[in-house]
Amino acid sequence: MSVKPSATIRYTAMRLGIFAGSFFAVWGLVRLGVLPAGLGASNLMWVVLLALVVSAPLSFVLLRKQREEMALQVEERVTRTKRRLSDNRSMEDAADDAARAGL
Numbered sequence: 001m002s003v004k005p006s007a008t009i010r011y012t013a014m015r016l017g018i019f020a021g022s023f024f025a026v027w028g029l030v031r032l033g034v035l036p037a038g039l040g041a042s043n044l045m046w047v048v049l050l051a052l053v054v055s056a057p058l059s060f061v062l063l064r065k066q067r068e069e070m071a072l073q074v075e076e077r078v079t080r081t082k083r084r085l086s087d088n089r090s091m092e093d094a095a096d097d098a099a100r101a102g103l
């Protein structure tokens with residue numbers, strides 16, 4: 001029996017992977033001179049910002065399926081929690097009604 005990891009963990013790991021790949025690609029292009037380097041010590045920040053700009057649309061397009069799985073998983077948990085709260089309220093109401101009837 002295999003345990004399927006949480007959809008949220010999978011999605012987050014894949015987003016981090018896409019960001020890391022984008023970071024190294026942008027870093028390589030800056031080192032080769034294809035993209036301009038940042039000024040002075042700001043080069044690392046420049047590469048991180050470019051990697052964020054590149055990885056965001058890639059993640060949006062490439063991880064659509066994982067994002068939908070994560071949304072379904074979150075929706076199921078919210079529905080289950082709402083049902084439990086409703087059940088607890090009805091149990092408390094029944095106990096309260098029984099206590100009042102006994103008075």
